[in-house]
Amino acid sequence: MSESKPKKKFSRRKFIIRSAVGVGVLLGTGYVTRPVWRRSLAEMANSAEAPYLGDTESPLLWFEVSAENQVVLYSPKVEMGQGTFTGLAQIAADELEVDINKIKVVHAPTASGNIDGMSTGGSTSISSLWQPLRELAATMREMLKNEAARIMETDAAALTVKEGVVSGNGQTLTYGEIAKQVKEWNIPDTPPLKDVKSYKFIGKPIPRVDLADKVAGASIFGMDAAMPDMLYGAVARPSSIGAKYVSADTSRAEKMPGVVKVVREKDFVGVVARSRMEAENAKNAIIVTWDTGKNWQSEDIEEMIRVGKGEPYVIQKAGRAKRILDNEEEVFTAEYKSPVGAHAQLEPNGAVAYVEGDKATVIISTQVVNITRNEVAERLGLEKENVNIIPAYLGGGFGRRLHTPNAMQAAVLSKAVGKPVKCFFNRQEEFQNDTFRPPTHHVLRAKLGAGGLIKAIEHNVSSGDVMYGSPMVPALAEPILGADVGAWRGGMIQYRKIPNYRAVSWRVKLPFATSWWRSLGLLANTFAIESFMDELAIKAGKDPVQFRLDQIQEDEAGYRLKEVIRAAAQKAGWRDGAHNGRAMGFAASTDANTPCAHVVEVSVEDGEIRVHKVTCAIDPGFAVNPDQVRAQCEGCIIMGLSAAMFEKMTVKDGQLTPTIYGPYKMALMKHAPKEIDVVILENADAPGAVGEPPLGPIGAAIANAVFRITGQRLREMPLQLA
Amino acid sequence: MKISFYINGNAHSIEADGNTPLLWVIRDVLDLKGTKFGCGKAACGACTIHVDGEAVRSCSYSAKFAEGKNITTIEGLSAGDSLHPVQQAWIEEVVPQCGYCQPGFMMATAALLEKIPNPTDQDIDDNIVNICRCGTYYRMRKAIHRAAEIKNANI
Ligand code: FES
Numbered sequence: 001m002s003e004s005k006p007k008k009k010f011s012r013r014k015f016i017i018r019s020a021v022g023v024g025v026l027l028g029t030g031y032v033t034r035p036v037w038r039r040s041l042a043e044m045a046n047s048a049e050a051p052y053l054g055d056t057e058s059p060l061l062w063f064e065v066s067a068e069n070q071v072v073l074y075s076p077k078v079e080m081g082q083g084t085f086t087g088l089a090q091i092a093a094d095e096l097e098v099d100i101n102k103i104k105v106v107h108a109p110t111a112s113g114n115i116d117g118m119s120t121g122g123s124t125s126i127s128s129l130w131q132p133l134r135e136l137a138a139t140m141r142e143m144l145k146n147e148a149a150r151i152m153e154t155d156a157a158a159l160t161v162k163e164g165v166v167s168g169n170g171q172t173l174t175y176g177e178i179a180k181q182v183k184e185w186n187i188p189d190t191p192p193l194k195d196v197k198s199y200k201f202i203g204k205p206i207p208r209v210d211l212a213d214k215v216a217g218a219s220i221f222g223m224d225a226a227m228p229d230m231l232y233g234a235v236a237r238p239s240s241i242g243a244k245y246v247s248a249d250t251s252r253a254e255k256m257p258g259v260v261k262v263v264r265e266k267d268f269v270g271v272v273a274r275s276r277m278e279a280e281n282a283k284n285a286i287i288v289t290w291d292t293g294k295n296w297q298s299e300d301i302e303e304m305i306r307v308g309k310g311e312p313y314v315i316q317k318a319g320r321a322k323r324i325l326d327n328e329e330e331v332f333t334a335e336y337k338s339p340v341g342a343h344a345q346l347e348p349n350g351a352v353a354y355v356e357g358d359k360a361t362v363i364i365s366t367q368v369v370n371i372t373r374n375e376v377a378e379r380l381g382l383e384k385e386n387v388n389i390i391p392a393y394l395g396g397g398f399g400r401r402l403h404t405p406n407a408m409q410a411a412v413l414s415k416a417v418g419k420p421v422k423c424f425f426n427r428q429e430e431f432q433n434d435t436f437r438p439p440t441h442h443v444l445r446a447k448l449g450a451g452g453l454i455k456a457i458e459h460n461v462s463s464g465d466v467m468y469g470s471p472m473v474p475a476l477a478e479p480i481l482g483a484d485v486g487a488w489r490g491g492m493i494q495y496r497k498i499p500n501y502r503a504v505s506w507r508v509k510l511p512f513a514t515s516w517w518r519s520l521g522l523l524a525n526t527f528a529i530e531s532f533m534d535e536l537a538i539k540a541g542k543d544p545v546q547f548r549l550d551q552i553q554e555d556e557a558g559y560r561l562k563e564v565i566r567a568a569a570q571k572a573g574w575r576d577g578a579h580n581g582r583a584m585g586f587a588a589s590t591d592a593n594t595p596c597a598h599v600v601e602v603s604v605e606d607g608e609i610r611v612h613k614v615t616c617a618i619d620p621g622f623a624v625n626p627d628q629v630r631a632q633c634e635g636c637i638i639m640g641l642s643a644a645m646f647e648k649m650t651v652k653d654g655q656l657t658p659t660i661y662g663p664y665k666m667a668l669m670k671h672a673p674k675e676i677d678v679v680i681l682e683n684a685d686a687p688g689a690v691g692e693p694p695l696g697p698i699g700a701a702i703a704n705a706v707f708r709i710t711g712q713r714l715r716e717m718p719l720q721l722a
Numbered sequence: 723m724k725i726s727f728y729i730n731g732n733a734h735s736i737e738a739d740g741n742t743p744l745l746w747v748i749r750d751v752l753d754l755k756g757t758k759f760g761c762g763k764a765a766c767g768a769c770t771i772h773v774d775g776e777a778v779r780s781c782s783y784s785a786k787f788a789e790g791k792n793i794t795t796i797e798g799l800s801a802g803d804s805l806h807p808v809q810q811a812w813i814e815e816v817v818p819q820c821g822y823c824q825p826g827f828m829m830a831t832a833a834l835l836e837k838i839p840n841p842t843d844q845d846i847d848d849n850i851v852n853i854c855r856c857g858t859y860y861r862m863r864k865a866i867h868r869a870a871e872i873k874n875a876n877i
């Protein structure tokens with residue numbers, strides 16, 4: 001199994017497209033509607049990393065040096081638990097040459113001008129800011145040094161900078177002292193960056209910068225925000241799929257205690273009251289007429305989500321997989337399924353808004369600061385520049401806050417009463433109006449060939465949309481790309497030594513909103529493909545780890561994937577088969593160029609699956625904060641386990657249910673593995689994705705272990721023993 | 723109605739509808755925002771506080787029952803400047819991710835340690851039944867054991 005290490009680390013730079021807008025960049029090429037073009041676009045979208053789409057040239061938009069010698073870093077990326085604030089502080093501290101404790105990271109309000117053009121999501125915050133933020137920080141350091149030289153009346157070249165103090169020529173000045181005396185800054189050319197090895201904070205397991213506040217209960221989340229003289233709003237939301245607002249009888253609501261105003265708009269009705277409970281009660285007294293369509297049932301949805309229905313798009317093709325699988329004997333076929341999944345983030349959606357004349361201020365947990373701003377501006381007919389979105393800590397994101405019409409609603413209510421209004425969803429509304437992870441159906445076919453290796457393999461996935469319908473995606477994407485990039489994330493065959501392989505994405509438009517859910521299609525697609533790989537390995541009479549290693553191509557991606565597979569197997573002490581009632585299960589995936597492999601150790605007790613230990617190997621390229629890389633792996637493993645083993649929304653009589661935790665079963669403390677062992681490999685020269693890739697393999701790894709104990713092949717999530 | 727109680731050691735009298743969940747009194751009247759709203763139906767534990775030392779889900783506890791009671795929220799968990807052992811352990815293990823569920827878990831853990839000073843894994847599984855969507859359970863379990871150690875060493 002040994003393979004010589006490459007002499008130098010792989011450069012990730014070549015993957016990074018630096019010219020334009022993520023998916024948008026892929027659309028720039030003309031004549032792309034032909035299938036072959038679509039396919040190469042799909043391949044590109046699979047490995048391209050979106051550049052950062054905000055300012056990368058103005059240190060003064062990013063940093064503020066206070067007279068007290070503190071540096072405020074205005075982050076255009078939001079903190080939703082993924083640890084981005086900490087990573088950014090580390091990156092800035094090293095190039096700024098200050099202690100990390102001197103840096104305070106805050107969300108950049110849009111009024112600051114430091115606005116992310118895209119979103120916080122896709123596990124790109126650290127990877128896309130790695131280069132620009134180091135350059136910005138280094139430039140800021142030079143600016144401080146140059147100003148010090150001016151104040152000291154000496155040459156900047158004669159000065160040294162250490163821990164926020166500039167010295168030379170027998171004088172010293174702190175950054176704070178320098179900043180106090182600057183009237184106008186000059187921005188020099190970007191200085192050369194330091195050697196990565198010399199960094200004091202980057203690459204170290206620094207405790208989270210938000211740790212003390214979060215442990216004290218002092219962090220302000222969107223739902224904790226307040227403004228003086230604030231009132232409380234509530235908006236009537238539909239409980240039925242596809243319901244459209246028609247009209248409302250508000251006569252009873254208007255007389256309810258505490259009600260300040262009932263607000264009727266063309267598309268919604270809401271109420272403003274003195275307290276949250278009064279607003280909720282009054283909202284419940286509004287009798288709304290909804291135009292509800294069909295009385296949807298789960299069976300209808302299952303009927304729609306079937307490979308063979310909807311629009312097919314070939315997203316990957318090599319050799320003659322279809323011909324072989326259509327015509328030859330001994331083709332093995334298996335089907336897999338995954339359910340509708342809810343985000344279930346703990347903090348509900350909502351906003352605090354204040355519209356004063358031609359200006360608006362909104363405090364909100366959002367992953368799309370810029371889009372939130374534009375939507376508020378458009379609805380209220382305000383100039384974008386006059387709308388200030390102030391992001392607050394997010395009580396979980398997971399993709400749920402990539403669509404924020406609630407900001408606009410709070411603003412409309414505020415305008416109606418001329419006071420700040422706080423308006424939030426309740427939990428039932430959260431569940432009923434979520435933008436769900438779409439259900440999927442997978443058909444896999446394969447034929448084994450010489451030496452028990454795969455001769456041909458095909459993955460078909462049918463899924464509801466993920467990216468289409470999102471305000472983040474340009475309208476142009478749909479006609480050009482066809483397939484939904486989010487739905488087939490993780491849906492390609494990653495064992496490219498196989499001579500013939502093919503992947504097809506079947507697109508279905510569902511009657512309710514489906515969208516981005518942490519890792520998008522990765523969890524379901526990997527569940528299907530990696531379960532199938534396990535079935536094939538067993539058919540071929542091979543060890544499932546070796547079976548995978550043998551079919552991975554010899555290139556950079558292949559090398560990195562093989563390394564995580566080996567590392568996970570070795571660290572876990574991998575062995576096939578059941579021993580003393582326990583068995584291991586294996587699965588691996590690559591997401592956004594980050595390969596990840598899990599070995600799980602499972603038993604079945606009292607008819608229930610128990611996951612005791614997960615060994616995870618991940619190669620994010622380079623770990624800015626190894627402890628937070630670990631935390632993300634742990635979190636992905638537990639969230640993925642929860643989705644794979646317990647979670648499921650169903651459709652009954654036109655409604656999505658359940659609408660509360662508990663009935664919407666999720667992993668609790670007792671379900672979480674007591675041991676999680678994370679091995680971090682760093683086989684590239686820059687940080688890549690971390691916050692989603694470890695979600696990929698968990699479902700399949702558990703199912704593969706369960707098969708070894710019970711002989712039951714569970715091909716549907718949530719995993720349920722017969 | 724008028725309701726009087728102690729919160730984090732201070733006497734308070736408020737005017738409120740007695741059926742208002744105590745959570746909203748704590749958050750919106752007393753402006754203590756560390757106690758979180760997650761579900762409003764006693765199903766997630768984000769709103770956990772102590773009432774006379776017992777862990778209580780304040781979203782489902784009417785304000786009128788607080789009359790004469792001693793209430794502790796996350797803001798009052800530590801005594802003065804020294805952190806509560808649970809908070810100290812949470813820092814040592816770097817538990818929080820988004821952090822939204824964490825006050826509820828810390829309050830539930832602090833109440834557990836008063837009853838069971840050295841909880842086993844089974845005790846933890848049976849008693850800590852809040853929800854964390856970020857999946858910090860693994861670190862929380864370590865932190866709960868660590869908190870027990872710190873607390874027992876302090877006695
Ligand atoms: S908010 Fe009280 S238990 Fe969820």
Ligand code: FES
Binds near residue numbers: 822855856857858
């Ligand atoms: S830390 Fe985010 S919900 Fe627990």
